[in-house]
Amino acid sequence: MLAQQYVGIKRDLDEKGIIFSFSGYLSEGILYSLGEALREKMTLEDTDGPTVRRVFAVFVEQMQNIIRYSAEKVTGAREKPVELSAGMVTIGMEGGKVFIVCGNTVYNADVPRLRERLEYLKGLDKDAIKTYYREQLRETPEEGARGANIGLIEIARRASEPIEYDFLEMDEGKSFFCLKARI
Amino acid sequence: MESLKLPATGRTPEVDFDFAQGVLRLSGESYPDDVATFFGPIFAALRAFLAEAGGHPIRFDMELLYFNSSSAKALMNIFQMLETAASDGRSISVTWCYEENDDSMQELGEDFSEDLHHVAFTLKQIPADGAS
Numbered sequence: 001m002l003a004q005q006y007v008g009i010k011r012d013l014d015e016k017g018i019i020f021s022f023s024g025y026l027s028e029g030i031l032y033s034l035g036e037a038l039r040e041k042m043t044l045e046d047t048d049g050p051t052v053r054r055v056f057a058v059f060v061e062q063m064q065n066i067i068r069y070s071a072e073k074v075t076g077a078r079e080k081p082v083e084l085s086a087g088m089v090t091i092g093m094e095g096g097k098v099f100i101v102c103g104n105t106v107y108n109a110d111v112p113r114l115r116e117r118l119e120y121l122k123g124l125d126k127d128a129i130k131t132y133y134r135e136q137l138r139e140t141p142e143e144g145a146r147g148a149n150i151g152l153i154e155i156a157r158r159a160s161e162p163i164e165y166d167f168l169e170m171d172e173g174k175s176f177f178c179l180k181a182r183i
Numbered sequence: 184m185e186s187l188k189l190p191a192t193g194r195t196p197e198v199d200f201d202f203a204q205g206v207l208r209l210s211g212e213s214y215p216d217d218v219a220t221f222f223g224p225i226f227a228a229l230r231a232f233l234a235e236a237g238g239h240p241i242r243f244d245m246e247l248l249y250f251n252s253s254s255a256k257a258l259m260n261i262f263q264m265l266e267t268a269a270s271d272g273r274s275i276s277v278t279w280c281y282e283e284n285d286d287s288m289q290e291l292g293e294d295f296s297e298d299l300h301h302v303a304f305t306l307k308q309i310p311a312d313g314a315s
Contacts (some may be wrong), residue, residue: 029215032193049311050285053249057287060214060251134294137259154252156289 205239240274269301
């Protein structure tokens with residue numbers, strides 16, 4: 001029964017071409033470990049260096065978005081500050097391309113602005129994304145933003161197709177947010 | 184002024200700022216879990232160094248193979264400091280290295296060089312070492 005249950009989940013993942021999938025509390029430590037595993041797997045498959053780096057770059061930005069902006073977080077400090085953010089990350093192959101999907105909850109109040117930024121990015125072609133990146137690189141960070149605001153632009157820039165995103169409204173003022181990038 | 188040397192870690196680059204010689208080098212990868220904590224001391228040391236009167240010409244070797252978007256902001260900050268010093272008359276050259284076939288890194292080099300008018304900027308292709 002146990003094996004039956006879990007093989008079902010595994011088969012479902014396999015059928016969707018999913019190589020890695022992690023759901024639960026994410027941290028910078030998990031980002032590092034999963035990132036290393038991802039690079040090792042791709043390097044063993046003789047993927048060329050720049051492609052490995054592009055996939056890795058998108059992975060890092062996606063993971064850091066969850067860690068920073070997930071609406072479900074546990075923070076505290078033991079020996080050093082810990083920040084655990086709930087979300088999921090899925091990496092797979094589809095039509096010969098690597099894809100990375102990230103999912104996490106966001107506050108409904110933050111949805112309109114995020115949607116607006118994603119929609120804008122989605123409509124830009126390669127050159128426009130590059131110009132936008134250059135502009136944002138020179139901007140001072142927005143109030144309350146940690147790190148750079150150019151994370152989403154970086155994802156769009158390294159992706160080989162326009163990014164895809166979706167929101168699903170849940171309860172308690174939160175929505176589930178998904179972002180998919182193909183590299 | 185004393186050199187600033189930091190060994191590379193899994194997520195942070197090797198920093199080798201030899202202030203006495205005026206040769207500054209960043210190499211490896213940069214995606215620290217806390218950008219401000221990592222780059223803070225680097226900014227402080229560089230600022231102090233650039234504030235010193237006169238001094239050697241400065242060479243900055245940018246040999247990062249990968250950096251995340253938060254590090255990009257920090258690098259921009261470093262480049263702006265160098266540009267300001269160069270516009271005040273200091274002789275500064277920057278070499279941006281990228282591995283052959285790494286178009287992303289080459290393009291980023293172009294992005295970063297856009298605001299540099301007084302710094303002598305060179306894009307340099309280096310052979311790929313096969314590792315990522």
